[in-house]
Amino acid sequence: MADKKKNWPLWEVFVRSKNGLEHRHFGSLHAADEDMALENARDVYTRRKEGVSIWVVESKHIKASNPDENGEMFEPAEDKVYRHPTFYDLPDEVKHM
Amino acid sequence: MNKENLIKYILGIADNSLILGQRLGELTGHGPSLEVDIALTNISLDLFGQVRSYFQYAAQISEEEKTEDDFAFLRTEREYVNVLLVEQTNKDFAYVIGRQFLFDHFHFLLLNELQKSKDETLVAIAKKSLKEVSYHKRFSSDWVKRLGDGTEESKQKMQTAINDLWRFTEELFETTEADQEAIEAGIGVNVTALKDTYLANVSEVLTEATLEKPELQFFQSGGKKGIHSEQMGYLLSDMQFMQRTYPGMKW
Numbered sequence: 247m248a249d250k251k252k253n254w255p256l257w258e259v260f261v262r263s264k265n266g267l268e269h270r271h272f273g274s275l276h277a278a279d280e281d282m283a284l285e286n287a288r289d290v291y292t293r294r295k296e297g298v299s300i301w302v303v304e305s306k307h308i309k310a311s312n313p314d315e316n317g318e319m320f321e322p323a324e325d326k327v328y329r330h331p332t333f334y335d336l337p338d339e340v341k342h343m
Numbered sequence: 344m345n346k347e348n349l350i351k352y353i354l355g356i357a358d359n360s361l362i363l364g365q366r367l368g369e370l371t372g373h374g375p376s377l378e379v380d381i382a383l384t385n386i387s388l389d390l391f392g393q394v395r396s397y398f399q400y401a402a403q404i405s406e407e408e409k410t411e412d413d414f415a416f417l418r419t420e421r422e423y424v425n426v427l428l429v430e431q432t433n434k435d436f437a438y439v440i441g442r443q444f445l446f447d448h449f450h451f452l453l454l455n456e457l458q459k460s461k462d463e464t465l466v467a468i469a470k471k472s473l474k475e476v477s478y479h480k481r482f483s484s485d486w487v488k489r490l491g492d493g494t495e496e497s498k499q500k501m502q503t504a505i506n507d508l509w510r511f512t513e514e515l516f517e518t519t520e521a522d523q524e525a526i527e528a529g530i531g532v533n534v535t536a537l538k539d540t541y542l543a544n545v546s547e548v549l550t551e552a553t554l555e556k557p558e559l560q561f562f563q564s565g566g567k568k569g570i571h572s573e574q575m576g577y578l579l580s581d582m583q584f585m586q587r588t589y590p591g592m593k594w
Contacts, residue, residue, distance in 0.1 A: 254376070275378050278489070285482060286378035289385050 351521035357397035364390035486508035492554025514564035
């Protein structure tokens with residue numbers, strides 16, 4: 247088995263770069279537990295002042311969509327441009343939309 | 344206090360960070376994992392940043408034409424006054440963590456007191472550095488607990504490192520002549536008075552790490568007087584190589 251070296255589990259790192267902004271996915275790293283994951287995230291991803299808040303979550307807890315199902319998942323949206331607000335012409339009377 | 348002794352006092356603080364920073368720098372690309380590698384070299388860079396502030400200040404008060412590089416790279420071994428603890432080699436990860444842990448707890452208490460100095464520049468450096476060192480202390484203490492309270496092997500390695508490095512802890516609390524003059528002038532920190540708090544804080548972490556606090560009767564010192572261990576010469580030849588080979592070279 248390739249995992250014989252007992253690697254630490256993988257964690258996903260989310261960083262809020264400024265107050266008021268949302269946390270965004272920054273990358274991933276290895277750590278033995280959540281405390282170490284947080285410290286590692288601090289050292290790996292915020293050493294150049296990138297953030298004011300960090301979330302970490304173990305990667306195995308993320309349910310990802312299956313690329314093989316991209317057809318049924320995402321393609322139906324392709325021909326539905328009317329779902330964008332920019333599709334509609336607004337009457338001039340409506341200001342500031 | 345006179346300028347020469349003030350510079351000596353500043354070097355007594357700065358050299359510890361310089362030499363420990365150099366030791367940690369040796370680990371660049373050699374850390375046990377990418378994450379820990381970056382964490383350790385971050386600490387190294389924090390320390391070098393602090394050192395630059397101290398050396399720039401020393402250069403500014405010096406009556407000779409000196410720059411921060413002169414202090415960092417162009418002294419002889421006997422002129423470096425760091426404690427023996429920080430020059431100890433990166434024997435294994437437990438030694439790296441043990442050395443860091445034993446130093447960070449001291450460094451934190453020192454900077455905390457230095458904030459009350461009558462010297463405004465030192466106060467400013469202490470305030471800025473304290474946040475960095477608080478994190479160093481957290482990092483190294485967490486690792487001591489992890490390794491101590493980890494597997495049988497990690498526990499044994501961590502205990503060995505603490506046992507070996509313990510003999511250098513007493514020197515942290517010794518005062519030099521420059522220290523004493525700085526204390527009298529209200530500029531310097533009386534490190535001897537920090538010892539009880541240090542031992543209490545360190546013991547608390549060791550207990551949590553299920554490690555034993557070593558009971559030693561014999562301690563080693565000399566670094567503060569410029570008398571270093573053998574490995575110091577190798578460290579300096581590495582660190583000074585560029586400035587010695589290309590004098591005055593700048594980035």
